[in-house]
Amino acid sequence: MLERPVSSVSAELIAVLAAVTAGVPRVLTLGGGAVLPSGPLSPEHRSLQAGLRAWVERQTHHPLGYVEQLYTFADNDRNAEHGSFGRAISISYLGLTREQPNQQDAAATWQDWYQYFPWEDRRTQEEENQPVARALRGWAQTAASPAERKARRQRSAIAFGLEGRRWNEEMVLQRYELLYEAGLVAEAARDGIAGPSELAGLRLGQAMRQDHRRILATGIARLRAKITYRPVVFELMPPQFTLLDLQRSVEALAGRLLHKQNFRRLVEQQELVEETGLMADATGGRPAKLFRFRADVLQERAYAGTKPPLGRS
Amino acid sequence: MLERPVSSVSAELIAVLAAVTAGVPRVLTLGGGAVLPSGPLSPEHRSLQAGLRAWVERQTHHPLGYVEQLYTFADNDRNAEHGSFGRAISISYLGLTREQPNQQDAAATWQDWYQYFPWEDRRTQEEENQPVARALRGWAQTAASPAERKARRQRSAIAFGLEGRRWNEEMVLQRYELLYEAGLVAEAARDGIAGPSELAGLRLGQAMRQDHRRILATGIARLRAKITYRPVVFELMPPQFTLLDLQRSVEALAGRLLHKQNFRRLVEQQELVEETGLMADATGGRPAKLFRFRADVLQERAYAGTKPPLGRS
DNA sequence: CAAAGATATGCTCAGTATGAGTATTAGGAG
DNA sequence: CTCCTAATACTCATACTGAGCATATCTTTG
Numbered sequence: 001m002l003e004r005p006v007s008s009v010s011a012e013l014i015a016v017l018a019a020v021t022a023g024v025p026r027v028l029t030l031g032g033g034a035v036l037p038s039g040p041l042s043p044e045h046r047s048l049q050a051g052l053r054a055w056v057e058r059q060t061h062h063p064l065g066y067v068e069q070l071y072t073f074a075d076n077d078r079n080a081e082h083g084s085f086g087r088a089i090s091i092s093y094l095g096l097t098r099e100q101p102n103q104q105d106a107a108a109t110w111q112d113w114y115q116y117f118p119w120e121d122r123r124t125q126e127e128e129n130q131p132v133a134r135a136l137r138g139w140a141q142t143a144a145s146p147a148e149r150k151a152r153r154q155r156s157a158i159a160f161g162l163e164g165r166r167w168n169e170e171m172v173l174q175r176y177e178l179l180y181e182a183g184l185v186a187e188a189a190r191d192g193i194a195g196p197s198e199l200a201g202l203r204l205g206q207a208m209r210q211d212h213r214r215i216l217a218t219g220i221a222r223l224r225a226k227i228t229y230r231p232v233v234f235e236l237m238p239p240q241f242t243l244l245d246l247q248r249s250v251e252a253l254a255g256r257l258l259h260k261q262n263f264r265r266l267v268e269q270q271e272l273v274e275e276t277g278l279m280a281d282a283t284g285g286r287p288a289k290l291f292r293f294r295a296d297v298l299q300e301r302a303y304a305g306t307k308p309p310l311g312r313s
Numbered sequence: 314m315l316e317r318p319v320s321s322v323s324a325e326l327i328a329v330l331a332a333v334t335a336g337v338p339r340v341l342t343l344g345g346g347a348v349l350p351s352g353p354l355s356p357e358h359r360s361l362q363a364g365l366r367a368w369v370e371r372q373t374h375h376p377l378g379y380v381e382q383l384y385t386f387a388d389n390d391r392n393a394e395h396g397s398f399g400r401a402i403s404i405s406y407l408g409l410t411r412e413q414p415n416q417q418d419a420a421a422t423w424q425d426w427y428q429y430f431p432w433e434d435r436r437t438q439e440e441e442n443q444p445v446a447r448a449l450r451g452w453a454q455t456a457a458s459p460a461e462r463k464a465r466r467q468r469s470a471i472a473f474g475l476e477g478r479r480w481n482e483e484m485v486l487q488r489y490e491l492l493y494e495a496g497l498v499a500e501a502a503r504d505g506i507a508g509p510s511e512l513a514g515l516r517l518g519q520a521m522r523q524d525h526r527r528i529l530a531t532g533i534a535r536l537r538a539k540i541t542y543r544p545v546v547f548e549l550m551p552p553q554f555t556l557l558d559l560q561r562s563v564e565a566l567a568g569r570l571l572h573k574q575n576f577r578r579l580v581e582q583q584e585l586v587e588e589t590g591l592m593a594d595a596t597g598g599r600p601a602k603l604f605r606f607r608a609d610v611l612q613e614r615a616y617a618g619t620k621p622p623l624g625r626s
Numbered sequence: 627c628a629a630a631g632a633t634a635t636g637c638t639c640a641g642t643a644t645g646a647g648t649a650t651t652a653g654g655a656g
Numbered sequence: 657c658t659c660c661t662a663a664t665a666c667t668c669a670t671a672c673t674g675a676g677c678a679t680a681t682c683t684t685t686g
Contacts, residue, residue: 008321009354011402041322041387043400048387072385072404074354074361087356089324089402091385244633262674264635269672285633286681557662575645577664582643598662599652 009087013052014038014212016070016219017062017095019110020236023248026099026110027216028060033111036212041091052093060108066096066235070218073211094219096235113220114255116205116213119160120172120220121255132179132204133162138196139182152182169254172221176214179204187213224254231272234293242280242288243267272297322400326365327351327525329383329532330375330408332423333549336561339412339423340529341373346424349525354404365406373421379409379548384531386524407532409548426533427568429518429526432473433485433533434568445497445517446475451509452495465495482567485534489527492517500526537567544585547606555593555601556580585610 015037017028030037037059045051053064070092099110114121119129133156140152159174161167180188183195186207195202207213226232233249247263267273273291280288328350330341343350350372358364366377383405412423427434432442446469453465472487474480493501496508499520508515520526539545546562560576580586586604593601 009324011322011324041400041402048385048402069384071382072361087354089354089361089404091402242634259674259676260633261635261637261676266673282633282682284683285631286635286683288634555663572645572647573662574647574664574666579644595653595662597654598660599654599664601663 009089011041012038012088012090013041013048013055014090014092014215015052015056015064015095016092016216017056017060017064017097018113018219018223018236019097019099020249020252021099021110023252025113025220025252027113027219028056028062029109029111030059030107031209033109033115033206033208034212035209036215037108038090048091049093052095056095062097062100062108064095064097066232067093068095068222070094070215070222073215090215092215092218094222096223096232098236098238113216116208116216117172117176117220118205119175120169122167122169123251123255123257126167126256128160128162131202132160132184135184135196135202135204136160136162136178136182139184142196167256169256170221170225172224173214173217176217180214185213187211220253227253231270231293231298234272234298237293240276240278240290240292242290243273244288246273246291322402324354325351325401325403326354326361326368327403327405327528328365328369328377328380328408329405329529330369330373330377330410331426331532331536331549332410332412333562333565334412334423336565337425338427338565340426340532341369341375342422342424343372343420344522346422346428346519346521347525348522349528350421351403361404362406365408369408375410375413375421377408377410379545380406381408381535383407383528383535386528403528405528405531407535409536409545411549411551426529429521429529430485430489430533431518432488433482435480435482436564436568436570439569441473441475444515445473445492448497448509448515448517449473449475449491449495452497455509480569482569483534483538485537486527486530489530493527498526500524533566540566544583544606544611547585547611550606553589553591553603553605555603556586557601559586559604 015028017037019026019028028037029035037056039051039055039059041048041051045054048069049067052067056062056064073090073092075088075090119132136156137153140149140156143149143152155178157163157165159171159178176185179185180193183189183193184202184204186203188195189203190207205213208216223232227250233246233253236249236253237246243264244260246267247258247260250263251257272293274294276290276292278290280290282288328341330350332339332341341350342348350369352364352368352372354361354364358367361382362380365380369375369377386403386405388401388403432445449469450466453462453469456462456465468491470476470478472484472491489498492498493506496502496506497515497517499516501508502516503520518526521529536545540563546559546566549562549566550559556577557573559580560571560573563576564570585606587607589603589605591603593603595601
């Protein structure tokens with residue numbers, strides 16, 4: 001148990017750093033939007049998180065606030081860029097911040113994350129995405145056996161809310177994986193996975209290098225799940241905001257619109273925010289009160305970890 | 314970005330393998346209960362999961378069913394057993410199974426997991442755990458500043474549901490971390506963290522080597538969270554069972570008792586199970602119907618990943 | 627200045643989930 | 657036949673959710 005051979009691997013830290021600016025959810029990238037900030041774990045890093053912070057701050061000059069671990073990948077067929085010295089492990093993190101005005105580093109750019117996942121933004125049209133649905137049907141048709149055809153149709157329907165099912169906004173990763181498997185995203189072609197020939201030209205969303213788009217999908221999925229049961233939005237908000245600002249940010253993350261009155265009821269009954277006494281300079285209608293997050297609640301909830309932030313009082 | 318020095322580390326795979334037998338939640342261990350199954354990731358493993366399966370099956374001869382990744386740790390001060398060759402990374406997984414009758418390997422033993430976390434089992438007494446509460450108060454008293462005293466009291470209260478707060482069964486990791494910090498578990502003493510001197514003899518629960526107990530706490534916390542929003546219990550159940558069997562298993566995991574009538578209402582309205590037509594051989598009262606899980610629902614929910622398993626229909 | 631347009635904010639209502647309790651049924655043990 | 661135990665069936669109050677109506681307070685426009 002204790003004495004055993006140790007084979008060495010290389011470990012890489014990858015950050016999905018998210019912000020919401022003017023109702024647009026954005027992710028910090030390098031290489032013109034092709035890769036996420038990342039770098040190898042090295043001995044001088046005191047911890048995984050410390051290493052991540054060092055890399056992000058070095059590569060992007062952007063400070064890191066709230067951070068949580070996402071997932072650890074070993075490279076697989078999709079991503080065989082390692083040499084013969086061994087295997088590469090990627091430890092990914094999700095970070096939440098606000099965009100800083102003083103972006104000194106032009107190499108680091110914020111990108112609307114829906115440019116990578118256009119099918120994930122249903123704020124403008126709620127209905128089912130026709131091109132994607134059609135492409136998935138085409139993929140299902142090309143299956144070898146009837147059983148496999150049925151399985152593909154069912155998976156498509158569950159993931160994309162087709163055939164009368166509800167759209168589940170947290171299934172970001174499943175949807176991306178399905179499109180990859182169906183050969184409908186550029187990474188699939190790159191990795192030698194062909195889609196249905198009649199759809200060979202289809203390249204849904206903007207591609208990223210290696211499997212960074214998959215990691216981004218994992219981050220979005222985690223964030224969407226988390227905002228429903230933990231007050232994490234506040235990491236993304238300025239010190240003061242109107243309730244509509246807050247709602248727009250949540251909607252941007254969730255990719256769908258919310259009922260305004262119910263949203264404010266929810267926020268207020270949870271006692272997450274308090275009035276600042278100031279009003280927003282009106283942008284069109286009745287001026288809105290400015291709110292801030294209540295420090296004490298945040299502190300407790302930050303520590304409480306998982307449980308009852310929404311839900312019973 | 315692409316050309317960079319790679320420092321190598323060693324990567325270890327660790328399994329928290331859980332089962333519930335006769336209302337007792339158990340974890341598969343080696344070394345007489347002192348360590349979790351684990352082994353280094355090696356080049357022949359096709360993936361992290363494949364490596365984990367290989368190690369567990371080699372060390373324990375127990376097949377692995379459902380598996381999900383838990384967390385990745387880099388070793389820190391707590392656990393400085395690595396040599397000078399570099400850093401060690403531990404990638405932990407949670408697995409769910411049923412205990413196999415044919416245990417060929419005596420080195421692998423199933424342990425009641427509450428022997429490591431006695432304070433987590435509140436099925437017999439709901440009230441607050443007096444010795445622990447007293448010890449934590451003692452720890453809070455020894456803080457240097459009044460502010461720190463208050464912070465310690467508050468954290469204790471939140472984590473352990475003291476001072477009229479609700480017990481949150483998902484905060485397993487926070488509770489363990491708090492006891493560690495307070496010097497109330499053996500690992501703390503081993504790592505040179507002293508608790509309040511008047512409680513120097515207190516060693517809550519059975520210790521494990523390295524930080525395996527912390528990993529176990531992470532696994533229990535994840536499982537407790539998961540059963541509330543995903544039907545994962547079925548991985549732990551035999552093919553047929555009564556509703557009370559099912560309830561006892563959930564209670565075992567959650568560490569608290571549930572209202573029987575409401576539990577069956579919940580299970581039935583979710584349409585998770587169906588009658589087999591058979592009856593259990595009564596053990597005391599009216600005989601109970603035997604149920605099985607519905608295959609179709611399980612298949613869909615398995616794929617659905619996170620979302621609406623309990624909750625609205 | 628009055629009306630129109632745009633939000634903010636307040637309130638109602640039905641459907642449903644949840645926690646807790648009462649009542650009835652069907653076996654075994656004595 | 658009666659008691660004991662557990663299974664199963666209902667009831668009820670409360671809380672949360674989704675949806676919509678109504679009113680208030682600004683700005684813009686004629």
